Amino acid sequence: METLLAKEIQKKVNNNQKVTGAEAVILSLLCEGVDVIFGYPGGAIMPIYDALYQYREELHHILVRHEQGAVHAAQGFARVSGRVGVCMATSGPGATNLITGIADAKIDSTPLVCITGQVASHLLGTDAFQETDVIGISMPVTKWNYQVTTVEEIPEVIAKAFYIAHSGRPGPVLIDITKDAQFAECEFKYKKCENIRSYHPVPKINHDHIQQAADLINQAERPYMLIGQGVILSEAEKELKTFVEKSGIPVASTLLGLSAFPPDHELYVGYLGMHGNYGANILTNECDVLIAIGMRFDDRVTGDLSTYAKQAKVLHIEIDPSEIDKNIKTDVAVNADAKEALALLTEKVNARTFPDWLAKFRDCDKLETEKVINNHIHPGDGAMKMGEVIHLISEKTKGEAVIVTDVGQHQMSTSRYYKFRSGKSNVTSGGLGTMGFALPAAFGAKLGAPDREVIAIIGDGGFQMTLQELGSIFQHKVPVKIVVLNNNFLGMVRQWQQLFFEKRYSSTEMVNPDFTTIVSGYDITAKKVTEREKLSETIDEMLAHQGPYFMEVVVEKEENVFPMVPSGACVTEIRLE
Amino acid sequence: MQDKKNDQTAVQSTTVNGSVAADSNQEKLFTISVLTENKSGLLNGVTIVFTRRKVNIESINVSITEVEGVSRYTILVKCSKEVAEKIVKQIRKLVEVLGAFVYDQEEIHYQELALYKVQTKHIMNGNKVESLVRNNGARILVIESDYIVIEKTGHMHETHEMFEKLKPFGVLEFVRSGRIAISKSKRETTTFLKELEEASKIKINK
Known part of the structure; x- marks a missing residue:
C-alpha cells in the first residue's frame, strides 16, 4: 500500500500536477500511515469527503451516528494500537459534538488528530450557517489546534499535528480547515515533522537526578511504587517488570495504569484509588519512599492531600514537567520518559526483597477478600452481582481480552475484578469520566486491534448515552462484544445518594426499554440473562460468536462498590462496607 | 523541556531560595515573561491558563523582541509564588511558547x-x-x-x-499601559533560541 501511495504521489509531483486542498488532506493522512478514520460528513467538510471517495480502499472510513461516537472510537483505536486516532467532522454542531471526546483525550493523554471543516475564510466571524469558533472552543482541551485558511499550509500542518499528538505526553490535536482551502489547489509535497523549536516532548535525561532517585530507593526500608498510564504510553512494561523484580518493590496501579503490570505477579499489590484495594490505599501512609511513575496524583487516587503519604519521601518520574510538584511535593523528581528512566534506574538500584513489608499488603488482601471480594465474586444465591460477572469474563478470557468500560459502578467493578494480563488492554474514560464512552470506544478498539477479543462492559445509563452507535457497529460489521450490566439505576450516583445523601434517590432510577429488542433491530445477536444458571453458558456463547454480540445481565438493583474512600477523605479512611 | 524552558526560572528560584517556603503562599505581584512564536490566537491560549485558575491579570503587554518572529508577553499578576510557578509550567506546555519565566520585582527592570x-x-x-x-x-x-x-x-x-x-x-x-520588563539575566535571546532548537531534537533512547 505504502509503495503504491508513494508512486501515486511521486507521479503527481513529477507531472507538476496540482491537487485540491481536500485531496492534500487525504494524501497527508495516507503519508502518516492512517488506514482507518472515524467521521460524519456535512456541508463544510464535503470537499474532503469527496476526495476520500477516490481513496476509499486505502483509507477506510467508519461512518458513525453522532460525532461524539467518532471521537470516542478514535480514542479506543489509539489506546489499543498506540497509534494516532483520527476523526473528522463538519463545522458548527459537527465540531462541537467532538468536544467531549477531545476533553476526554486531553485528560487521559490519548493521541488524536481531529479534522473539522469550517465555513469559507471570507465568512469567518460573520455568524455564517454552521459557523462556530471551534479553535476558541477547543483551545483549553487540545494539546494544539490550528485553523488552516490557505491550501499551501495543509501538508505541513497535518505533519505537525501528528507529531504533536503522539510525541511526549500524547494528546488531542484539532485542525480546522476552511472550505475555500479545501477547494483551492496546490502542488503536493509531504515531509514528516521531526522537530519544532518551541516544543520539547522529550526531556533530556539528567543523570544526577537518576542517581538521586537510585540513592533514595536504595536507602528505603518500605518502598512502594505507584504506576500510571505513562508506563503504557512509553511502552515501558518490560523495563518496569525488570526494575520491579530487581528492586523487589511492591507495585500498585492507577485506573489507567491497569494492564501495564501482570496482576498475578508476586510483587503486584493492587489497584489504587477511591474503589481500589484496601492495602494498596492504606499502606500509602506507611511506606517510607513513594515512587510514582507516569501517574499524576489524581484526587481519586490521593484523597485528602493534606494527609496523603506525609511520612514518605516522594520520588516522581514523569515526562510532563507541569505534573511535577502539581499536587504532591516531591523530594526527588526525574523529568523523563518512563522507559528511559526505568532502564537507567534498574542499573543503579540494589537487588533486594522486602518480605515483611510485602506481608503487610498480603494481610490487607486477606481482610479485603473476606470482607468484600468473596461476597462480590462468589455471592452464592440472590441477585447477580457485577463482580461475579466481571470475574467470570476475566476467567473465561484468561485476562487476555481488551476491555472497554464506561463510567460508574460497572467500571470500578471491572477495574477491581478483571485481571488484565496483556498491555494496552484497559480502555476506559478515567480523568473525564465520560458516560457514553464505551460503546463507540469499543468498536474503535476492535478496529485498532482486529485480532484481539474486544469486550465493552457498560452500565444501563451510559449505554443509552451513545446507544445510536449500534448503527455504526451494524453497518461496518464490527465484531465487538457488548455486555450491559443493568441495575435500572444510575448506580454510582445512587450509591452516593445512599451513603452521603440519606438515601434520597433523586433522579437516579431508570425506566429502561427492552434492550435486546432494540439491539436485535440492528441485527446484532442479543441475549438477556436474568438467572445465574445461564450466565456462564451465555458468556461462552458470546465469546464463541463470530460477529457482534450483545449480552444484558440483570444485576442486583442496589449493590454498592466497596471498598470506598469517601470523596476528599484520607486514604486510610477507606470503608470496607 | 524542563531543562530548557525552565532555565531562567531555575536561576531565579535559587536567588530567592531561602524565602521560597515562607513566601510560597503569600500573595504578591509577579511579572511573568513569555517568549513565543508570533502566532495568531496564542494570546487566548496564554490567558485561559489564568482564567481556568481564576487568577486575575493585572496588566498584559505583547510586543516584538530583538529577534524577528518572536514575541514577548509581559504579564503582571497578583498571586502566591506557588500559583505563579504552576501557571508558568502550564504556559510552557503551549506548543508555540518558547519560554516562560516568573520574576520577583528585584529580578527585573x-x-x-x-x-x-x-x-x-x-x-x-x-x-x-x-x-x-x-x-x-x-x-x-x-x-x-x-x-x-x-x-x-x-x-x-x-x-x-x-x-x-x-x-x-x-x-x-x-x-x-501594561508593564514591560527586562530581566537582569545575562543570557541573550538568540543564545536561548539556539539551545531550544537543540533541545527540540532530543529523541527517546529506546
Missing part, C-alpha cells in the same frame, strides 16, 4: 507609561499643572485648543501619584 487628559484652561490659568508636569518628570505630549495630554513613565505608584495630583484639576481621561 520594569516600566509603565501613563497618559492623562486635562482641560487646556488649566495650563492657561496659572502654572500649577505645568509645574506638576515639570516636578514629576512628566511631559506634555499634545496641546489642543480644549485639552492637553500629559505623558508620564514610571512605576505604578508613581503614575498613580501623578493621577492623584492632577485630580483636583479634573482628569478627563487616564490610561496606564
